[in-house]
Amino acid sequence: MASQKLITRPDASLGNAPGLRPLFEDIAKYTSDLQDASQSTASAQPTPVRSQTVVAEGPAPKKRKIANGNDSARSSPAMAGVSEDADLQIYVQDMSFAVPQRKKLQLEITRSPGNVEYLRARNQALNMIEFGVPFSKIQHVLCLPVPEKSQRQFNFCVIPQGNDGISAPKAGEPVYETIVWTVPDGPPRTAFLGSGTPAMEGASLAETYSSYLQSALNEKLKHTKVICPSEKLFASAIPEPHRKGEKAFHVKAFRGSKEGYLFFLSTGIFFGFKKPLIFFAFDNIESVSYTSVLQRTFNLNILTRSSTNPDHTQEFELSMIDQADYPGIDSYIKNHSLQDASMAEARRAKNLNINGEKGETQEGHGGEEESELQKAQRELEDQEDEEEEDYDPGSDGDSDGSGSSSDEEDDNYGNEDQGGGRNLVQEELGSEAEDVQA
Known part of the structure; x- marks a missing residue:
């Protein structure tokens, strides 16, 4: 030694x-x-170690906050069953997760001793479970193409019960986090069965990460299935800019200052991919309306009702949607019988009586109230009318002098009637009236 x-x-x-x-x-x-203490500790450790904690050099990592307020995932009641030892059935290495953490983790499908199946993510370096959710608590699973990527990729979005952005969880129930990870469009080379057998050994040549995981998840899901976009339901009128010739299934929109993408699916409308993700299930949508309709963009307002608290309603405004996608969105809303509230009383334009005369409403619309769509169309027509009124025919050289001469004659002869009436002869005949009078 x-x-x-x-x-x-x-x-x-x-x-x-x-x-x-x-x-x-x-x-x-x-x-x-x-040295003696180190050797005795190493010999006392069982092999293999599935939950060994490794102390890394450098500053301690920041603790991640989770939805129910606990600092550590392992101390969360929601993670109690996820982090316990379980039978590993399928695992996929080096998956790129975006929510709730942005890092590469190992995706796992397990079955606990109590016959409860889980979807979870493991930190391969630290051999620790980072987060997960029981399959019985999963409300929606979506497989969506990643927008604006040169290479085709897909995002899997797992939305647990009580975390869809609309309905709060029931009192006393644990809160599981929304999970989003990305897979490439290629064969599942890093997917393995629990025994360590590569998944590609029993897969067809056409198998990809997305198709393999869809099949694996659908086998475990009981009350839902993996939902994918369909051209029959909705496809954007704007083609995919990075992959010409392909249909785009997303619509770019803003919620406040946060930019995201809308997907119109068979079970609802999804807005992602950054936290907080929102899924507008058909059962939660009260009405849909269009506001701030301009030449190039419009806003989509979705009024929702919580499934856990029916008395609670909330409206979400998704703004700056391209007008090119309006026909497709409107057709989707009508086909799914979503109530269009654009003509509702709260949406009607107010009669402000600005520049009105003798009790007439603004712009002479006779007191009829109008929707935002009608208002936008009227404003465009009024703008065109103003441009026509500003046109001066006297400035043209081909007007045969009818411009300035008629204006002068109106000034000279328009006020001949002392009673304030109108000289119809003078207005109609103009300069020819002088010959008649002579």
Whole structure:
């Protein structure tokens, strides 16, 4: 051992300074004790270790906050069953997760001793479970193409009960986090069965990550299935810019200042992919309306009702949607019998009577209230009318003098009637009236 070599090795320095010998002996004894303790600890550890905690060098990592307020995922009641030892059935290495953490983790499908099946993510470096959810608590699973990527990719979005952005969880129930991970469009090379057998051994040549995971998840899901977009339901009128010739199934929109993508699916409308994700299930949608309709963009307003608290309603405004996608969205809303509330009383334009005369409503619409769509169309027509009124025919050289001369004659003869009436002869005949009068 190094300590023994240090003690028994002849050293001229110790001969020259014999007072240092006790110090060197203490250092050697301390080093020997550390090595013996390390060897005994290593021999006492079982092999393999499935939940070993590794202390890394450097500053301690920040603790991640989760939905129910606990600092650590392992101390969360929602994670109690997820992190326990279970039978590993399928695992896929090096999956790129975006929500709730942005890192590469191992995706796992497990069955616990209590016959409860889980979907969870493991940190391969630390061999720790980061997050997960029981299949019985999953409300929606979506497989959606990732927009604006040069290479085709798909996002799997797992939305647990009580975390769809609309309905709050029931009192006393644990809160599971929404999960989003990305898979490439290729064969599942990093997918394995629990025994370690590569999934590609029993897969067809056309099998991809998305198709393999859809099949695996559908086998475990009881009350829902993996939902994918369909061209029959909705496809954007704007083609995919990075992959020409392909249909795009997303619509770019903003919720406040946050940019995201809308997907119109067979079970509802999804807005993602950044937290908080929102899924507008058909059962939660009260009405849909269009507001702020302009030449290039419009807003989509969705009024929702919580499934856990029917008295609670909330409206979401998704803005700056391209007008090119209006026909497709409107057709989708009508086909799924979603109530269009654009003509509802709260949406009608108010009669402000600005520039009105003698009780007439603004712009002479006779007191009829109008929707936002009608208002936008009227404003465009009024703008065109103003441009026509601003046109001066007297500025044209081909007007035969009818422009300025008629204006002058109106000034000279328009006020001849002292009673304030109109001189119809003068207005109709103009300069020809002088010959008649003569």
